[in-house]
Amino acid sequence: MTTYRISPSILSADFAKLGAEISDVLAAGADWIHFDVMDNHYVPNLTFGPMILEAIKPYAGSALMDVHLMVEPVDSLISSFAAAGANMITFHPEASRHVDRSLSLIKGAGCKAGLVLNPATPLSVLGHVMDKLDMILLMSVNPGFGGQSFISETLNKIKLVRARIDAHVAAGGQPILLEVDGGVKVDNIAEIAAAGADTFVAGSAIFNAPDYKTVIDNMRAELATVIR
Numbered sequence: 001m002t003t004y005r006i007s008p009s010i011l012s013a014d015f016a017k018l019g020a021e022i023s024d025v026l027a028a029g030a031d032w033i034h035f036d037v038m039d040n041h042y043v044p045n046l047t048f049g050p051m052i053l054e055a056i057k058p059y060a061g062s063a064l065m066d067v068h069l070m071v072e073p074v075d076s077l078i079s080s081f082a083a084a085g086a087n088m089i090t091f092h093p094e095a096s097r098h099v100d101r102s103l104s105l106i107k108g109a110g111c112k113a114g115l116v117l118n119p120a121t122p123l124s125v126l127g128h129v130m131d132k133l134d135m136i137l138l139m140s141v142n143p144g145f146g147g148q149s150f151i152s153e154t155l156n157k158i159k160l161v162r163a164r165i166d167a168h169v170a171a172g173g174q175p176i177l178l179e180v181d182g183g184v185k186v187d188n189i190a191e192i193a194a195a196g197a198d199t200f201v202a203g204s205a206i207f208n209a210p211d212y213k214t215v216i217d218n219m220r221a222e223l224a225t226v227i228r
């Protein structure tokens with residue numbers, strides 16, 4: 001039985017009451033909190049940094065803080081996000097000169113580490129670093145904004161990465177989570193899970209709805225129909 005995780009992206013939350021939004025979405029059944037860091041350089045948008053993470057961390061309790069870095073360069077920010085309360089840090093290989101070093105820095109800071117692949121990023125970036133990954137995040141939109149539509153070609157990519165992870169584990173490698181981010185909704189989450197994802201970021205689908213629990217319950221009901 002696959003364990004599924006739902007990681008609401010607070011990019012679509014009400015920033016004037018972020019702490020309460022985090023408490024509410026966790027009370028509604030979310031597993032993790034997804035924290036999108038954008039720098040107006042690697043992506044054309046600007047969000048929040050380590051000081052905001054530190055301020056909201058108490059509201060997350062024991063929930064994993066899933067920090068998605070859309071910044072360039074990456075390395076100089078890792079220790080600040082780790083100190084501020086990140087548990088998982090993911091970054092885009094295009095934004096790091098030395099991907100293996102960035103992964104080691106994240107691990108050395110006591111966090112789990114992952115790579116994020118944009119829709120057009122080839123799977124070859126995973127070569128030679130699988131042993132260092134706790135998670136692979138496949139973007140199903142181009143990074144930079146919430147509320148975009150799911151790019152359906154991602155389903156093929158999820159299947160390919162699932163096969164790669166399964167082969168890695170079968171050969172004695174560590175488990176690696178497979179997260180999908182962008183345009184995830186109640187009506188497509190089952191298809192995304194059937195393709196092989198186990199962890200789902202959802203921003204607008206949850207925070208733009210009047211009742212977070214209804215959305216999360218409906219997502220879990222959809223996931224319960226998936227046979228994989």
Ligand SMILES: O=C(CO)[C@@H](O)[C@H](O)COP(=O)(O)O
Binds near residue numbers: 009036145146183184
């Ligand atoms: O990283 C990003 C966007 O770059 C995402 O985490 C979005 O915030 C997801 O938002 P929705 O597509 O679910 O609205």
Ligand SMILES: [Fe+2]
Binds near residue numbers: 009034035036201
């Ligand atoms: Fe994200």
